[in-house]
Amino acid sequence: MNDLPTRPELTALLSGQFDALTDLVTGLDENQWRTPSPLPGWTIFDVIGHIIGTESLLLGEKPPARDAQTPDIDVKTLPHVRNDIGAMNEIWLQRLRSRTGAELLRMYHEVIDRRRKALAAMDDQAWLAPSQSPVGEVPYARFMRVRLFDCWMHELDIADALGERVDEGGTRGAAAFTEFAQSLPRVVAKRGKAPAGSLITFELSGPLARTLHIEVGDRARYVDTPGGDSTVTVALDSGLLVRLGGGRVDPEAVLDRITFRGDAELGRQIVRNLAFTI
Template identity: 80%
Template sequence: MTDTPDHLELTALLSGQFDALADLVSGIGEDQWRTISPLPGWTVFDVLAHVVGTESMLLGERPPARDPQEPEVDVETFPHVRNEIGKFNEVWVQRLRSRAGAELLDHYRDVTRRRVEALAAMDDQAWLAPSPSPVGEVPYARFMRVRLFDCWMHELDIADALGKQVDEGGPRGELAFAEFARSLPRVVAKRGKAPAGSLITFELTGPLARTLHIEIGDRARYVDTPAGDATATVALDSGLLVRLGGGRVEPETVLDRIVFRGDADLGRQVVRNLAFTI
């Protein structure tokens, strides 16, 4: 999988993802904006405010000044803030939270419009230049694929909070899932503690249906054609896998939606330890 996706294609996908988020919240009432999301401590409003914050930062902008009428909050005391990225995210959310939902949406549309224009104007040198990102220093192109994944996940977060259905497949879903899937072998081996010599197979149904074989050796890796039968097979919907990996659902509450074959105990151990996204 290349770390340098096509500039025009990824810019178009990000633009479509930004539009999808805006469409999802367009016209909702203020009470719906304040609906609790699957992310700890955040409402639907906060999720979109987080996207505004990250895209504003990428435009070189700083968080709004704190309203002097609002109490000063130490975001590091929040249990869901566990690192510097979490602290950065929370500052933006806190500074935007006093606005009305419709005002935030207008701000979001302005910020994302300018981001798409900035992305489209980048030359190849800037597109390929090393850049700090949540996954380390990578080409800027790879960072933008991480951004697509993050915003796609937040589309699912908002849809789940509002009880809406969205298309989780298509080109945006495919590229976002490809970014998600990069980490899955390491997670299965390190967090799920699948033993050396085992083969873990995920049989995915739903909008991103596919079969993933992960072989645990000196390092965990995908294999196209396994040498033998799977040690454990985990069959579930693709959307459920993504939500487990994103820590959006408690594994114990969804085990009855998963079919385990082979070593079922190992399969359940892996599923209970899939959460890895920031």
């Protein structure tokens, strides 16, 4: 479950993900850029601005200076800012929101071009070096899979905001989903409070169809071959699972799109507590 793509494979997937985001926002008018996204407080403009900010930070750059005409806001007081990473994201957005969508897209192209060159220039030592990331200190390679997942999720955010459909499967979607799935056992046990001795099965349909078995013991873990019957099987579309894990949808509003077999009460409890991303 945790096998990483090779460096050439992962950098190619990231590059393809950057292109997929470009395809979604190219040609938007100014009103469309300001369309609310599924993320509280963020528009489509803000989603792309966030990616610019993160990739700029990875290039060692600081947020641009605040425009004198822009109010100086304490970003930590905003209701959707819950931690230091969220605060840094919001600082970048406060500094970028005065730009037009066209200006932001040009900035995105420029930053992404430099990031592609920086990734291509990395050697194996740098690729495997310990790096601070949203999931703790991990090899830089793992951090880049986190980046792939983050950008892939934001592709879905933008598509959902625009009412567009995108391909959520394929090699890129599978690699992003693998990063997402790393957190599911912990979320099921800690947030969903699945009891020790239970076996939770996610039966996914859709573009990333697969079956995931999570055994809860001293710690929750994936098992390929369960030793017994599932305590509950939660059957749903892979895209819905990702959006629940990302806190993009209200669980109560989508329970009718999910089938529970076995302990349905436990299944609903888990589904109501799946949101875990920053």
